[in-house]
Amino acid sequence: MSDTTAVPIGIPTDRERIFELPPELENLRERRPIGRMVYGDGHVGWLVTSYSLARTVLADxxxxxxxxLARIPVKLSAEAEQARKDIPPGVFHRMDPPEHTKYRRLLVGHFTVRKMExxxxxxxxxxxxxxxxxEQAGPPADLMRDFAKVVPLHVVSQVLGVPEDEHDRFVRHVSVLFDQESAAEDVAAATRAIHTxxxxxxxxxxxxxxxxDVLGHLAGSGELPDEEVATVGMVLLTAGYxxxxxxxxxxLLALLEHxxxxAKALSDPDRLERAVEELLRYLSVTHIGPIRTALQDVELGGEKVKAGDSVSIALPAANRDPQQxxxxxxxxxxNSPVGHLAFGYGVHQCLGQHLARHILRTSYAAVFRRFPALRLAEAAEDLEVCAAKPVLGVSRLPVVW
Ligand code: HEM
Structure with a gap:
């Protein structure tokens, strides 16, 4: 029987329900775990949807x-395409070893489990x-705007070492940077302002x-020019926020809906820890990318990936692979989601994963302790899902208690 699965243009992200995988991804993983995909600039590269091939690519x-070298699996404007290629020194997550290793070595001590404690x-x-x-503002509240967006910003600012008296100005710029309603020129201005x-x-x-703190340590180490220290700060902010x-x-939405x-997650700290891992797997919010480019011809899952071909990994599909x-x-x-790929795998595995886990555990427990009768103020199906952005999310999380 011939395989009639269509070649997707970009990573399929359209979901029928927020917690369901895009049906096209499900279909691809079953029929063509590595298959062709058309990138934003017309390049015909690859899309990987199975767990084992995803791990293989990320470790190779x-x-x-x-x-x-990378192509992007969505269409970009000419300016965005140019900006993407004009990468300043210090954008270490877009480098390979040994250059990448130098930055990881400088940073890793700030993100260990011990440091997080x-x-x-x-x-x-x-x-x-x-x-x-x-609580003081009273119900209803939008937990996306008033909680989820604010907590990581404060914590990441603290880890980076944003001084207290500069905090408000910093937060104003960052809010523009990550507001999906912001015009492109405002985003560019906010990026410059944060860098300055x-x-x-x-x-x-x-x-x-x-x-x-991170900026103080990097500045004092004398290993990087100031410009690069500022760029590393930008990388951490954008990767982590x-x-x-x-x-x-x-x-929070998944816990409200289940x-x-x-009840199980909140019953003891060990179970909360497991719940966070299962939520990371189940939600796989990094749903566009990681992206890699083949440096040489590689045999992968029975296909010949040619040098120069881009390969995108669909983490949500890999993390719901029934083979794993x-x-x-x-x-x-x-369930024991040991080995989930929500933080990636290999040398680029998320630097901030212990910090993220810690923020999630503390937050989930504290929200339901403070508001035991918390419930959605609107039906979950009516919430706007932001599926086109690299990170999956909802625009609002309206709740009452
Ligand atoms: C739940 C929250 C988070 C998720 C789901 C997440 C996910 C990921 C993923 C999938 C990667 C691998 C990308 C690739 O292989 O190309 C990554 C890398 C990275 N993440 Fe996270 N991340 C989270 C939180 C954070 C936080 C809080 C920080 C730091 C403040 C952070 C900093 C980074 C950095 C710097 C990298 C690049 C590492 C490298 O290339 O060496 N992330 N993250």
């Missing part, structure tokens, strides 16, 4: 992360302060002597 140094009181304070503000602010912080931290904000909001799972996970379409915290 014959596939590059370099920005100048020392942040526990800070994260708890940020979360409780936000919940107090939500990072340069100012670097300068004052150098004058004050090396400090504990939207993914954590959307994971927070979608995780009361039996919520039992009952993958269900949210079940008794």
């Amino acid at each position: 140094s014959r596939f590059s992360s370099r920005a100048d 020392s942040l526990v009181p800070d994260v708890e304070r940020v979360v409780e302060d936000r919940l107090t503000a939500v 602010q990072f340069l100012e912080f670097v300068d004052s931290k150098k004058r004050a002597g090396a400090q504990e 939207e993914s954590t904000a959307n994971m927070l909001a979608l995780g 009361p039996d799972q919520r 996970f039992a009952c993958p379409a269900a949210l079940d915290i008794d």
Whole structure:
């Protein structure tokens, strides 16, 4: 029987329901776990949908992360395409080893499990302060705007070392940067403003002597020029903010929609830890990318990937692969989602994963402790899903209690 599966143009993201995989991805994984896909610039590259092939690509140094080689699986304007290629030094997640390794080595000590333990009181304070503000404003509340977007921003600012008195200005710029309603020129202006602010912080931290936070440490180490330290700050902010904000909001939505799972998750800390892993797998918010480019011809899953071909990994499809996970379409915290790929795999595996886990655990527990009768103010099917952005999310999370 011939395979009539159509070649997709870009990664399929259209969902019938928020928690269901796009049916096209389901179909591709079953029939063509590595298949052709048309990229935004017309390049005919590849899309990987199975767990085993996703892991293989992410672990294989014959596939590059370099920005100048990558094609994007969505159509970009001419300016966006140009901006994507004009990568300043310091954008380490778009480099390959050994250049990439130099930056990871400098940063890894700030994101260890141990380091995160020392942040526990800070994260708890940020979360409780936000919940107090939500409570005082009274129901209804939009937990996306008033909680999920605010908590990661405060925590990441603290890790980076944004000074207290600069915080409000910083938050204003970041809000423009990540607001989907912002015009392109406002986003560009906010990006420049944040970069300039990072340069100012670097300068004052150098004058004050090396400090504990990321920017202070990098500035004091003398290993990177100031411009690059500021760029690394931008990378951490952009990599960490939207993914954590959307994971927070979608995780709360999933727990609201699955009361039996919520009860289990909140019953003890071990189960909460497992619940966070299962939510990461089930939601797989990084739903467009990672993208790699073949540096040489590679045999993959019976296909010949040619040097220069781009390969996109559909993490939501890989994380619901029945060959790897039992009952993958269900949210079940008794499942053991060991080895899920929500944080990627290989040398580029998420640097901030322990921080993200910590924010999620603290937040889910605190929200339902503060508002035990929390419920959605609108039907889940009526919420607007932001499917076209690289990170899956909802535009609002309206709740009452
Ligand atoms: C739930 C929240 C998060 C999710 C789902 C997530 C997901 C991911 C994924 C899938 C990758 C791999 C990309 C690739 O292979 O090309 C990645 C890389 C990365 N993430 Fe996260 N992330 C989260 C939170 C954070 C946070 C809080 C930070 C830091 C503040 C962060 C910083 C990074 C960085 C710097 C990289 C690039 C690492 C490298 O190339 O060496 N992420 N993340």
